[in-house]
Amino acid sequence: MNDDLTTRLIHHPYKPPEGFEAMAPGVHKASTVFFPNVEALRTYDWKDKSGYTYGLHGTPTTFTLEERLATLEGGTHCMLAPSGLAVMTLVDMALLRTGDEMLVPDNAYGPGKVFAEAELAAWGITHRSYDPMDPADLACKIGPQTRLVWLEAAGSITLEYPDIPALVAQVRQANAARAGGRPIVTALDNTWGAGIAFQPFDLGVDVSIQALTKYPSGGADVLMGSVITRDPELHRQILLTRMRLGIGVGANDAELVLRGLPSMALRYHAQDASTRELAAWMQQQPGVAQVLHPALPDSPGHAAWKRDATAAACLFSAIFDASIAQARVDAFCDSLRLFRLGWSWAGPISLCAPYKLSSIRPHGWSGAGALVRFAIGLESVEDLRADLAQALRALHA
Template identity: 55%
Template sequence: MTQRGIATDLIHHPFRAPEGWDAVPVPVMKASTVLFSSTAELHAPRPRDGISYRYGLPGTPTTYTLAARIATLEHAEHCVLTPSGVSAVTLTSMALLQPGDEVLLPDNVYGQNRYVTTGLLSRLGITHRFYDPLDATAFAALLGERTRLVWLEAAGSITLEFPDLVGLLRACRARGVLTAIDDTWGGGIAFNPFEVAPALAPGLGADIAMHALTKFPSGGADLLMGAVCTRDAALNRRLVEMHEFLGYGLGQNDVEMVLRGLPSISLRYRAQDAATRVLARWMADRPEVARVLHPALADSPGHAYWRQVSPDAAGCLFSVVFKPAYDQRRVDAFVDALRCFGIGYSWAGPMSLVVPYDLSRSRSLGLPWTPEEGGSLVRFAIGLEEVEDLRADIEQALGALAG
């Protein structure tokens, strides 16, 4: 045999890991080109809704391993992975809607979902309306002949109203309207999106669960990824087809990071949940505060609906509405004075985060408080620091409100 060059020998090296080798970590398999064993395999029909090793874009064994585990986390049968939470939103709406259709969104919907809907979807001839997630009766009256999709969000990511999921889902099911729930806050831990209240309404759930894996599944604040899950094979085929049209691909090192974060998701969720409740209850008694928005607090909007669906889990977010006497300048000074909280978006990473919000231009149906009741809002995302250190930091920063 003619001696080959070193580059050729390295690329076509004969060594393969022996069969039966296994380990705790999932092997990271990277590829753009995927090799076929023969032209017959190359020309064979490819599956449109399952594993397809034909090119790196749909996925490698590493990708499909993560998809299977996310499907398990979400109590689903199928899962399609995307490069971010926003891309998961876009994939869902693009797969299920066409020109002339209407989509309904809760007024407290994730800002990027609102932006995709009012921007991209509107350009494509898809109309939209916003609804009050706490009023299922008024919502049912909005469902029209052209309504094809309803987005649900539990809880709202800034003002944290918990929707009447049972009432909303019942109305959609009665009209045969598809539902997609943003389950990022719940993390796959708080409740089953495909059967939201089994004791109250057995079998009632969403058709699709969207999840920003950037948050709890990752846990490291170091990557972007999303997922769209379903139990319906026909819906999954539509999602896979749109996924191919959009050309969504994932970096396998990011896939590896989520696979590494998943085993600790329940521990992290419970720890952050417990710390968040401590701080939310403490802040509710502060004289500077008009109200605290957190589903586990009895006076928070949608508390009764939260108890129906998720009484043992409440996430890592709470928002504080300061009394009207404290203007935005003072509230910003409070945020700047915090030392254990990073100023930044997202949540569920190791570091606690804080963001002041102006919601005046991102709501169509008003806010859950009046200007006389409260003013500026600040959202806290609680990380993994010691809760007493976080409380001491907030207390010292509250001094800036009087400055």
């Protein structure tokens, strides 16, 4: 019909045969999505995954990833965003209004608290911190304006493991005492548990977010986050906020996470085993005052972890004797050879980062020495232990 070569190439009639099937899901890239007719253009609805309308709202690739992630965490609805922090802030914006209050655990992920201190405060939304290891403290902090309670297991950096069912119970009691109105929602940062250590919805939470950057990806080469719920109305509320913000993820990034999912449980348990061995060894070393890891009996929240979880991820933190200056601990980190200095975790390469407890945890850790958080990768345990040993020798030289 068309003689011009350019037009013929763009509108080429060939379509590949149906029935192709392979291990890897197809990677579908699109901004524009074609509709078969005007009726379809007017009626297709991306929100329930029954049709495609625009690349930003979903393709077969992103829908497939969302469904698999929902299964991973025991939820029924999932949506994606460009990072773990993005899904955290998305939940805040979707569920909070001017005059509302949000409660966050004292040991929560730092950038999430910074978002509350800056952006949410500017919009007239207040926040307070509570002690995640004391459900009674949470009960005292819940007020008439509280609308969202964040949970995190284990806590960021210091790795305290909270009694999630007990914290959720306090929120449910507060909701039961209210005479109607908007309920308080519980949202869990489940990046550490990842759907492997425990099932978040079995513990009673309403929303589970995860930085897919960590375990689901596993390659330290992609940024992404997920929000998962079992409540269709909560899902719709957050989904519509995502749509209004114009947030989406790229098909190639979704492909990388899909590629990482089949090996996720194997990697999680392998890194868990290595981490437990190294944490127990580190606990015995001179100059180390305390090792924080939920599987260690004297680590905060061990009893709750033992009751509710079956695994313990790849992180442990070592607190050095208060007599060892921060500069010497920094030099210890610099002298490590296999452990690299860097943020994030759950990739194949082990990482470390020094922290000043007085700046990140002003309450409950007074007088403690410098802290180093270790993220254990997939290297040989023997090699990692030897690297730690040579750095400790340099520390005490």
